[in-house]
Amino acid sequence: MALLPVEEALARLLAGAAPLGEETIPLAQAGGRVLARPVIAHQTQPPFDASAMDGYAIRAADVLSVPVELKLIGESAAGKRFSGVVANGEAVRIFTGAPVPQGADTVLIQENTKRLAGDSIRVLQTVAQGRNIRRAGLDFAVGDVLLEPGRVLDPAALSLAAAANNAELHVVRQPKVAILATGNELVAPGENPGPDQIIASNTSGIAEIVRLNGGMSLDSGIVRDRIEDIETAIGTAIEMGADILVTSGGVSVGDHDLVHAALTRRGMKLDFWKIAMRPGKPLMSGILPGKVRVLGLPGNPVSSLICAHLFLAPLVCALSGRHYRPDIRAARLAIDLPANDSRRDHIRAEIALAENGELVATPLPLQDSSMLSALARANGLIIREPDAQPARAGAPCEVFMLR
Ligand SMILES: Nc1nc2c(c(=O)[nH]1)N[C@H]1C(S)=C(S)[C@@H](COP(=O)(O)OP(=O)(O)OC[C@H]3O[C@@H](n4cnc5c(N)ncnc54)[C@H](O)[C@@H]3O)O[C@H]1N2
Numbered sequence: 001m002a003l004l005p006v007e008e009a010l011a012r013l014l015a016g017a018a019p020l021g022e023e024t025i026p027l028a029q030a031g032g033r034v035l036a037r038p039v040i041a042h043q044t045q046p047p048f049d050a051s052a053m054d055g056y057a058i059r060a061a062d063v064l065s066v067p068v069e070l071k072l073i074g075e076s077a078a079g080k081r082f083s084g085v086v087a088n089g090e091a092v093r094i095f096t097g098a099p100v101p102q103g104a105d106t107v108l109i110q111e112n113t114k115r116l117a118g119d120s121i122r123v124l125q126t127v128a129q130g131r132n133i134r135r136a137g138l139d140f141a142v143g144d145v146l147l148e149p150g151r152v153l154d155p156a157a158l159s160l161a162a163a164a165n166n167a168e169l170h171v172v173r174q175p176k177v178a179i180l181a182t183g184n185e186l187v188a189p190g191e192n193p194g195p196d197q198i199i200a201s202n203t204s205g206i207a208e209i210v211r212l213n214g215g216m217s218l219d220s221g222i223v224r225d226r227i228e229d230i231e232t233a234i235g236t237a238i239e240m241g242a243d244i245l246v247t248s249g250g251v252s253v254g255d256h257d258l259v260h261a262a263l264t265r266r267g268m269k270l271d272f273w274k275i276a277m278r279p280g281k282p283l284m285s286g287i288l289p290g291k292v293r294v295l296g297l298p299g300n301p302v303s304s305l306i307c308a309h310l311f312l313a314p315l316v317c318a319l320s321g322r323h324y325r326p327d328i329r330a331a332r333l334a335i336d337l338p339a340n341d342s343r344r345d346h347i348r349a350e351i352a353l354a355e356n357g358e359l360v361a362t363p364l365p366l367q368d369s370s371m372l373s374a375l376a377r378a379n380g381l382i383i384r385e386p387d388a389q390p391a392r393a394g395a396p397c398e399v400f401m402l403r
C-alpha cells in the first residue's frame with residue numbers, strides 16, 4: 001500500500017485544529033501567550049505634555065536673541081509638577097518625564113544654559129518653539145486599540161499592555177500536551193539503567209518543542225509495554241485535561257508495539273498510521289473521545305523529534321492561536337546525493353554561510369535515526385522529496401532550519 005505523503009498527513013492533522021477557548025490571566029503570566037481579544041488603552045500616554053529632556057521650561061519668544069537671562073521660579077519633576085504659570089522672562093527647572101508647566105511652550109536643554117548666582121539662568125542658544133516636549137497622547141490615547149487578537153505577547157507587547165494599564169489580559173487557552181513514553185527498556189534520566197535498559201530521552205526534547213510553540217507539556221511518565229498499563233496511562237492523560245496526547249515508541253510492527261491497540265481500546269478513531277517520511281515512517285494520528293488529539297511518535301529518538309518538529313509544532317501552534325512559520329531556506333548541496341526512494345527524506349546537515357552569501361548544506365556522515373548526537377550537531381534538515389533524482393554538489397536544495 002502506498003504510504004501517505006507528508007503534506008497530506010499534515011493537512012489531515014491540522015484539519016479543524018483551531019485556537020482553543022479564551023481565559024483571563026494576570027499580565028505577569030502572559031509572556032508568550034496569544035491575545036484572544038484586543039488590548040485597549042485605559043490610559044493616555046503621556047497623560048500630559050511632558051519634557052523629553054533635563055533643562056528649563058521656557059517661552060521660546062523670550063530667547064529669540066541670546067545671551068539672555070531668565071528668572072527661575074520653580075521646579076517640575078517627574079511625579080511632582082510645578083503648579084504655577086511661566087510668564088515672560090521666567091523659567092522653570094524641569095526634568096525628563098516631568099509635566100511642562102502652564103505658560104511654557106518649549107524645553108531648553110541644560111547644556112545650552114548657565115546657572116547664575118541667585119535664582120536665574122543665562123540662555124546661551126536660541127531654541128525652536130515646542131522643542132523637547134512630548135505632547136499628551138503622543139504614544140496612545142484612551143480607547144485606542146493597541147494590540148490585535150492573535151498577537152503573541154512578546155516583550156514590547158507586554159510593556160505596551162502594561163503602559164495602557166491592562167493588569168489582566170484575555171488570551172487563548174494554552175494547549176496541554178501530555179507526553180507518554182512507552183517501552184520496557186526505558187528509565188528516566190538520573191536513574192540507574194539495568195543491563196538491558198536505556199535512558200528515556202524523547203520526552204525532554206518533545207516537551208521543549210511544545211513550549212517553543214506555545215503549549216504546556218505534562219509529563220505522563222514512562223509506561224511498560226503492557227496494553228493495560230498503556231490504557232491506564234492514556235486515561236490519566238485524558239483526566240489531566242490533555243488537548244493533545246503524544247506517545248513515543250511502540251507504533252511499529254513488533255510484538256511489543258501496543259500503542260495502537262491500547263488507543264483503540266480507549267476509543268481512538270484512527271486518522272492515519274505510517275507515512276512516506278524518513279525518519280518517522282510509523283507516525284500515527286487519531287482522535288480520542290473528548291476531542292483529545294493523538295500523535296503517536298516513533299520511538300527512535302531522531303524520528304521522534306523530527307516528527308515533533310514537523311507535525312506537533314504546527315498542531316500546538318494551531319491550538320494556541322500562533323502562526324506556524326517554519327524556517328525553510330534555499331541552500332546548495334555540498335556533496336552529491338543519490339536518488340531518493342518513495343519517502344520524503346530529512347537529512348541531518350550542517351548549514352553554513354558561504355563567502356558568496358549562499359547557504360551550503362553538508363549532510364552528516366551518519367544518518368541513523370537513533371543518533372541524537374548527529375541531530376544535536378545538525379542545524380538543519382535537507383528536505384529530499386520522494387523519488388528525487390540524483391543531485392550533484394552545488395545543486396539547489398531546501399533546508400528546514402532547526403536552530
Ligand atoms: N519490521 C519492521 N520494523 C521496524 C519498522 C518497520 O517498518 N518494519 N519501522 C522502523 C522504524 S522506521 C522505526 S522509527 C521504529 C519505530 O518503532 P516504534 O515506534 O515501535 O519504537 P520502539 O520499537 O518502541 O523503539 C524504537 C527505538 O527507540 C528507542 N526508544 C523508544 N522510546 C524511547 C524514548 N522515550 N527515549 C529514547 N529512546 C527510545 C527504543 O529503545 C528503540 O531502540 O521501528 C522500526 N522497526
Ligand code: MOO
Pocket residue numbers: 277278279280281282298300303369
Ligand atoms: O523512519 Mo524510522 O522513523 O527509521 O527511524
